Amino acid sequence: MTIFNPNTLVEITQQFGTPAWVYDAAIIRHQIRQLRDFDVIRFAQKACSNTHILRLMREEGVMVDAVSAGEIERSLAAGYSNSDNSESIVFTADLIDRETIELVIQHDIPVNIGSMDMLHRIAEVAPHHPVWIRVNPGFGHGHSEKTNTGGPNSKHGISLEDLPQTVALIQQYGLDLIGIHMHIGSGSDFVHLSQACQAMVEVVKLANVDIRAISTGGGLPAPYTENDVELDTNSFFRLWDEARKEIENHLGHVIKLEVEPGRFLVANAGVLVAEIHCLKSTQQHNFILVDAGFNDLLRPSMYGSYHKIEVIHQATNQRQASPLFDPLEYAVAGPLCESGDVFTQDASGVICHQILNNPRVGDLLVFNDVGAYGASMSSNYNSRPLAPEFLIDGGHHRLIRKRQNISDLLALESV
Secondary structure, eight states, X not given: OOSSOHXXXXXXXXXXXXXXXXXXXXXXXXXXXXXXXXXXXXEEGGGXXXXXXXHHHHXXXXXXXXXXXXXXXXXXXXXXXXXXXXXXXXXEESOOOHHHHHHHHHTTOOEEEOSHHHHHHHHHHOTTOEEEEEEEOSXXXXXXXXXXXXXXXXXXXXXXXXXXXXXXXXXXXXXXXXXXXXXXXTTOOHHHHHHHHHHHHHHHHHHTSOOSEXXXXXXXXXXXXXXXXXXXXXXXXXXXXXXXXXXXXXXXSOOEEEEOOSHHHHGGGEEEEEEEEEEEEOSSOEEEEESOOTTTOOHHHHXXXXXXXXXXXXXXXXXXXXXXXXXXXXXXXXXXXXXXXXXXXXTXXXXXOEEOSSOOTTOEEEXXXXXXXXXXXXXXXXXXXXXXXXXXXTTEEEEEEOOOOHHHXXXXXXX
């Protein structure tokens, strides 16, 4: 059963309705502790960007990565400040627009350079600005090809061929080079993450420039199924520490070692709770239809991602007091006017099933392990308002984002 107390989830939904996102602060803190050996833990906030989650990270000494002007503003709203810590916020991207340039200069935010165009734009307006170089090592890996951020098919990062020219331009413009960053993909595995260690050593030697830090990037996996192996964070750190030491010997001074987790810190800390509104069968499937759709949780439709689903019984409708279907394998889908609005599908879009215990209309379904790329990827498709978010901390829960309503959406069009 879900690690969340079912009574708490029922209490939240009875008061605030469904669908609803719920996070557990204790799980996030536990995940942070597993990475304390690194000099810097930098949260990739795109995984879960609620400002209350960011404040929790900041209180735990975790720095933050931003990939848009909006994420910079969220960081600032959560209390992050580069005047307090010069590297509290780092901006990472492959392009930078005028609004973002103004923000990074105003708040002295280091820029993680992912393209030559970015480098020129920063240098033209702020020639001594602090920067990182994000290097594409020529290979990548992720839980999906859509999350692979390295290799020849990826738009991300400076290629090895362009690295010498990038370094030359940084020196020419007098930019303050902090370090080299390497991120090969989201939800990668230990073998591929390990390959990045030696690649980093080779890249530093190829760059032939002094730096103060290296970043492993993110991509640390989180378990979604019973067969998924949890990351051995001690072994992961030791591999990167050995790479760091080799780089220190090459450069002749101490180097900071950063890690940039997103999914790893929050994936298993979040659930989405929805209510069953319809049970129906076809020749191929027994469908459960709930009031959450891919406008709420996009990952299954976009990646074919698996999320374990469980039932919380609370139905009072005696007409369906016994199981409606036999066997107990169900496809779970949402209310959207889209055939792809199915939570149980593989990467090819083929509908799959999960075994669920006697679901009835009025019961709750809990979608587990949705803390990463759940609420942060939500949309208003079909004019559906964003669901509320809640944080459980110290045995108490509190609202951390109100439910949006249609008036909020229409107000944007009152021009």
